[in-house]
Amino acid sequence: MSTDFPHVTAPDATARREAVARHERLTKPQGSLGRLEELGVWVAACQGQCPPKPFARPRVVVFAGDHGVAAHGVSAFPSEVTGQMVANFLTGGAAVNVLASVAGATVRVVDLSVDTDGAGLPEQVTAHKVRRSSGSVDREDALSDAEVRAAITAGRAIADEEVDSGADLLVAGDMGIGNTTPASVLIAALTGAEPVAVVGRGTGIDDRGWMRKAVAVRDGLRRARRVSGDPVALLRAASGADIAAMAAFLAQAAVRRTPVVLDGLISAAAALVAEELAPGASAWWVAGHRSVEPAHTLALEQLDLTPLLELDLRLGEGSGALAALPLVSMATRVLAEMATFEDAGVSGRDTPLPTDAG
Ligand SMILES: O=C(O)c1ccc[n+]([C@@H]2O[C@H](COP(=O)([O-])O)[C@@H](O)[C@H]2O)c1
Numbered sequence: 001m002s003t004d005f006p007h008v009t010a011p012d013a014t015a016r017r018e019a020v021a022r023h024e025r026l027t028k029p030q031g032s033l034g035r036l037e038e039l040g041v042w043v044a045a046c047q048g049q050c051p052p053k054p055f056a057r058p059r060v061v062v063f064a065g066d067h068g069v070a071a072h073g074v075s076a077f078p079s080e081v082t083g084q085m086v087a088n089f090l091t092g093g094a095a096v097n098v099l100a101s102v103a104g105a106t107v108r109v110v111d112l113s114v115d116t117d118g119a120g121l122p123e124q125v126t127a128h129k130v131r132r133s134s135g136s137v138d139r140e141d142a143l144s145d146a147e148v149r150a151a152i153t154a155g156r157a158i159a160d161e162e163v164d165s166g167a168d169l170l171v172a173g174d175m176g177i178g179n180t181t182p183a184s185v186l187i188a189a190l191t192g193a194e195p196v197a198v199v200g201r202g203t204g205i206d207d208r209g210w211m212r213k214a215v216a217v218r219d220g221l222r223r224a225r226r227v228s229g230d231p232v233a234l235l236r237a238a239s240g241a242d243i244a245a246m247a248a249f250l251a252q253a254a255v256r257r258t259p260v261v262l263d264g265l266i267s268a269a270a271a272l273v274a275e276e277l278a279p280g281a282s283a284w285w286v287a288g289h290r291s292v293e294p295a296h297t298l299a300l301e302q303l304d305l306t307p308l309l310e311l312d313l314r315l316g317e318g319s320g321a322l323a324a325l326p327l328v329s330m331a332t333r334v335l336a337e338m339a340t341f342e343d344a345g346v347s348g349r350d351t352p353l354p355t356d357a358g
């Protein structure tokens with residue numbers, strides 16, 4: 001499959017206008033549900049219908065992969081945690097499993113580049129595996145030319161598989177020790193930020209770890225800036241098979257006219273690249289939350305997305321998107337199910353006041 005994406009069409013303008021007009025007729029002062037109104041209008045536009053229908057099959061795909069840079073002291077945890085957490089996702093014991101269950105979503109885990117041979121994992125998990133770990137972005141390319149193409153093909157195929165199986169809202173989660181380093185490099189490369197402005201604490205590194213990470217991000221950025229105008233070359237140099245697949249997944253979700261709730265730092269980095277791969281894709285995304293990672297705010301500003309929640313999360317896995325999913329469901333059902341002033345016999349704001357004459 002080629003790395004060129006089909007044209008992204010915009011969400012439906014007619015359904016958007018109908019949704020704005022319907023909100024004016026619902027039994028509440030106009031605009032009183034604030035951003036829930038905007039969110040419902042976005043859902044109606046994405047679905048191309050007003051009233052919108054409740055989501056039937058929200059789906060989280062967790063993109064798992066290791067990163068060579070983790071061997072250089074940039075994470076508080078060892079790389080083996082990535083594979084161990086994949087096993088935890090599959091037995092339902094991780095935060096993503098609980099949050100998805102509460103929010104009414106189902107979870108799929110995909111191993112793109114975990115540093116294991118994948119033995120014992122279900123075929124659905126390993127079918128798209130590109131390699132074991134990705135290159136250490138501070139000193140080498142994350143991926144070869146063939147691998148970046150394979151990762152992009154995988155991300156597109158995963159989005160297609162999910163949409164073809166009936167997913168009507170998607171979340172991209174991530175799991176990968178060390179992945180905040182390449183994500184921060186990508187965000188710096190695409191926003192023009194300096195290394196120190198993008199380096200966060202990830203899983204909870206101390207000050208010495210932060211300094212090692214700042215050096216790794218500086219070195220990675222030096223390599224990434226040379227290719228920042230070419231999204232495929234940028235993914236090759238400074239991402240990883242997991243992040244490259246996620247970028248393609250986000251782009252293809254937009255091609256398939258399927259709304260996405262973005263999560264934290266890693267999904268924002270992938271989203272910045274996805275917008276370069278498939279211009280206009282960001283119209284199909286909302287930001288679930290603002291992570292504590294400083295680069296996340298920079299990425300959201302560049303994407304012109306305002307996060308729904310600010311809960312000081314820094315977990316990944318899709319957790320922040322899932323925390324926001326009930327708001328998306330509420331916004332959808334408010335627009336679909338509230339009575340209008342006319343239906344409920346409630347007086348509107350321009351109803352004449354009774355006069356005391358007569
Ligand atoms: O989503 C976020 O904003 C986020 C912020 C900090 C850490 N994480 C998660 O923590 C892991 C990467 O952290 P680190 O320190 O190993 O680079 C990875 O599994 C991410 O899902 C995620």
Ligand SMILES: Cc1cc2nc[nH]c2cc1C
Nearest residue numbers: 077081175203315316317
């Ligand atoms: C335990 C653990 C769980 C995670 N989930 C996402 N990133 C993670 C990082 C760690 C260390």
